[in-house]
Amino acid sequence: MTSNPSDLRQPRGSRNQRRHTPKANMSGIYRRAIRDAFVKLNPRVAIRNPVMFVVWIGTIVTALVTLDPNLFGTAQGENPRLFNGLITIILFFTVVFANFAEAVAEGRGKAQADSLRATKSDTVARKVLPDGTIQEVSSTTLRQGDTVKVIAGDLIPADGEVIQGVASVDEAAITGESAPVLKQPGTDIASSVTGGTRIISDELTLRVTSDPGKGFIDRMIALVEGAERSKTPNEIALTVLLAVLTLVFLIVIATLPPIATYVQAPVSIAALIALLVALIPTTIGGLLSAIGIAGMDRVAQFNVVATSGRAVEACGDVSTLILDKTGTITLGNRLADEFIPVNGHSLQEVAQVSLAASVFDETPEGKSIVRLAQQLGATVDFDRASAEGIEFSARTRMSGTDLPNDREVRKGAVDAIRGFVRSRSGAITPDLDQAYEKVSRLGGTPLAVCDGGDLYGVIYLKDIIKPGIRERFDQLRRMGVRTIMLTGDNRITASVIASEAGVDDFIAEATPEDKIDVIRAEQSKGKLVAMTGDGTNDAPALAQANVGVAMNSGTQAAKEAANMVDLDSDPTKLIDLVTIGKQLLITRGALTTFSIANDIAKYFAIIPTIFAAAGIGALNIMRLSTPQSAILSALIYNALIIPALIPLALRGVQFRPLTANQLLRRNIFIYGIGGVIAPFVAVKLIDIIISAVGLA
């Protein structure tokens, strides 16, 4: 929280979607997916998808009745072996297509894992022993707590915190961005380094923070590869629902033979299995896991590492977004723009005291105050060596310098300085309020400056609202997401920025503890909360939030507490993540609707023709040529619709910023009605082709 990531690395425009792997080699991914589609036929893998497993068993049974059509009693029809054989082939491909869908979805992640693995090599590390000597060891022997030294050109051997030195590091291995990032100890951000990145100048001493195989890149590999992919609660719920539906249809189908016998239209076992497969939700069953994997992949393409599919999904359900002001809503490079003297002091005096209060302040704010003061002719008029810097903290909201002969120069939030001046028995003059209001009404951050009990003036820190942010908040509002701005700044500044940026609510003068309280309060109202943060003191709030996004530039603690890490350290990316999450949920819902609507249509295609022999041909509303052709057509459609929908499952259905209810209505209309009509048209067409080529 102390300083801002933007002076180290300008966040890239979040709409600027970028791939981590330069260009996914799609033909390679397809080749691998075809192979994997057959590997996944292994029953131990296949059983994880109950709907498709039923199809797989059906395939084996129809294969048996192809070999011996009389296996379960006397066969019916003209050429039972051909009919059964055709069904077997179609069913087999239904399973393979579903496997292929999942394998293609996994493909990009696997390719990404390969490229990450290539950056990970066993390097020689310079371990600093307790006596200070350096021993060269293999990076795989490093343990948490070890101290190592890295020198320009070295690969950083493990994740760590900088304890000494200032150097630039090329993090291209993980961020894909080769601009060097400055690393130094102490500060909340900028002090953590990732194993596998390269130090390109100077040298650093690091404390290792991860054991071998447990580093950030290792975790990234496991995640993108899907090794740790477990089904999300929503996915499990849907899988259970689909399994129950399958069971219901199984029971329905089991009641058919007695009815068929009664109406003297006996049905073959292959026809029954075909009917079962046509009726169970194979479309969504085949695409479900691909949809989930693609969602995680889309997040990865935005350069965000999600620790679980659950986190991605939670993004879609988020109803409250908590953002801080500086650097998220505003550009964040708050620069000193003006000194406003109060309490009878001159401009020169304010510049002089402001400089004294900022010489040790390494934050962008502090540096800009030094620059402005020097432009006004202020100089350091004390011995630096005998002075002591008082670091800024979000809790005290002040920083400054203790000078020799007991002078305490401070600058900070107006309130905080007011309290400080009083505690040193100083007086507050009314012109402080005027200066404070003037700056605040411009949306700037006012910092009061004092020397002990002597109030000097106000520094105007200018900040600019990010262009386009208002539109993004409008978009979120239309999606039903409430935005709350949380800032350590004063009430007036906060309200000016809040109304200009168009957030729904704001909380000013917030301490780090307030963040967690706000999150808990929202959660107790049943809301899912998302927030971003980068500091160690953000870690508890990041862990408490349902979606916590840590900046890659942030501390290890923040990264570990969060369930997502943004490699670009762009806090506005949460907005994209919410969109991706919603799109994932909508895609799943739309394809489920489509799948079930489809099955209803197939029911009308098949059931009547099965009983056609009993002379109830009037039921055959689709006028399909023969019962066998009807069954084959429905099954072929049932198989082909899976690969046909793979692109949609991977890309996600088109997303519009609407509320959940509006979206639901829209999707039921498009995918529900479409799902009923599509099979009627397609099955009829396939039937015409089949009878034309004389297959049935």
Ligand SMILES: Nc1ncnc2c1ncn2[C@@H]1O[C@H](COP(=O)(O)OP(=O)(O)OP(=O)(O)O)[C@@H](O)[C@H]1O
């Ligand atoms: N380097 C600094 N020295 C002294 N005071 C500072 C410094 N930086 C910020 N402040 C004061 O402390 C307040 C709180 O800072 P904090 O970082 O908690 O919040 P913020 O930066 O204003 O907003 P946000 O929480 O949105 O980042 C600031 O509003 C400002 O008044």
Ligand SMILES: [K+]
């Ligand atoms: K089906």
Ligand SMILES: [Mg+2]
């Ligand atoms: Mg801040």
